[in-house]
Amino acid sequence: MFKKVAFLTTVILVLLSLRDDTVRAEGYIVKPGDTLLKISDEYGLSVDTIVNLNRLQSTILEPGQYVELPDIYRVMVGDTLYKISMKLEVSLSELKEANPAMQNQRWIYPGQIIHVPINNGMVFMGDSSEKRIALTFDDGPENTYTPQILEILRQENVKATFFVVGERVREYPEQLRRMYKDGHAIGNHTWNHPHLSKVKDKEFIENIRSTSEEIERVIGVKPNLFRPPYGEIKDHQLEWLQQQGYQSIMWTADTKDWSGVSAEDIVSKVKQEANPGVIVLQHNYHATGPFETVQALSVMIGELREQGYQFVTVPELLGD
């Protein structure tokens, strides 16, 4: 027995010593009264770093919830930001973005703690340093709700982002053309909205390619944004998308507008989730039953503007 324990201890010690001890991970258990902003301030992080690392689909935290914090790197003698960015294989701007406290700092010093930027291939929240929000609309185009939504966005002078479905682009190309002409950003939302976790690789690739080709045929530009239907995607599919130059865009605020909720509920949900950098999920397609996205839209825009928010497209929110 003792031998076995000693052996296991040795194995663990050897494994630990193999790890680079200048980088280590941390976690946090949410306490009552905690907010994303409070936690990010406490650790010198940006809110979007926490949201994207934890793949949070809401800005509201529950007490007892476990929140992963980014790995930390301890600056060594002779380190420069450039050297660190090479070591961690991240760009200088990613490094600075993940460490907002460093913005006003001229020097780094040995022992200083630096947060390691994350890139897990998915964006749930954009830059949280400015009061900007991105409205997104999925599953179109079609010709009932899409023209009404485009009209409201035009009147309100708001640029949004549409994640379109290939087979509907083929059916309603004129609606896609108008979206693009009005200055909205366009993303790929697959050809026929499958559960990607269930499709074979060949079908997955074909689904993405055919949609991007159809979009390019209509507006002359290939999209580089992608959103997986139902938010379902496998890691190797994310990797393929990244290699192909797509950014996979999720959301921070889900209006659940497809579920028959009232316009009031949609507006209050978005107000609850409103934070700088939030990506709002809505739809511009609905098969049957109540659907109040159109009724909610100008009220939502008005109320958020009153709170000082500006509306931008997803690429703008990501600083592209």
Ligand SMILES: [Zn+2]
């Ligand atoms: Zn969808």
